[in-house]
Amino acid sequence: MRRIGVIGGTFDPIHNGHLLLARFALEAIPLDEVLFIPAADPPLKPGTYAPAAERLAMVELAVADSDDFMASRVELERLGKSYTVETLKTLHETHPDAEFFFIIGADNVAQMATWHDPEGILAQCTVVAGSRPTAPTDGDPELVAQLRFIDTPLIELSSTQIRQRLADGLPIRHMVPAAVETHIRAKGLYAASCS
């Protein structure tokens, strides 16, 4: 049975923290591949800064040189809020022989109780939590007990920080893949203050 990791996010923009989390999860579990799924309309965030097409383009550029990382349009092709429980349902339909592992940063553990239908998510996949600095790991004990925790290096990077650095005219080299930086600069993304 194919073992597929899924990492969902706004990827606004994708950064090396996301890629390292996915890489270490792939090794630790281990997985055959990881799907990066940009959210169309993230339920727990007020909105996005870059348009969906640009966030997807950056994810595609970031994974282009890895055979085991793929960009997925499953949430961008669906209208409305990007609920993970629905995404997993679609993935099970399109990949009937796969087992799914939903990968999250540790900051998401405490948030789990606020997710839409966390039990429905846990029924369809193993939720895998990696490390993230400054993240509270407390959360709903019943949900936390069902998680699988993995050790990953602590990379203190966020999309918010990348957007702020761009708005401040600071370098982002080594924080995002070179192709992603080239795309951001060519399209003038995040040039205005937008964190």
Ligand code: ATP
């Ligand atoms: P923002 O700063 O805009 O809130 P973000 O950097 O948290 O964005 P998301 O796209 O919201 O990025 O994150 C997608 C997933 O990746 C989440 O599960 C999040 O916990 C995880 N993640 C993001 N950055 C890191 C990091 N540096 N280390 C580990 N996990 C991370």
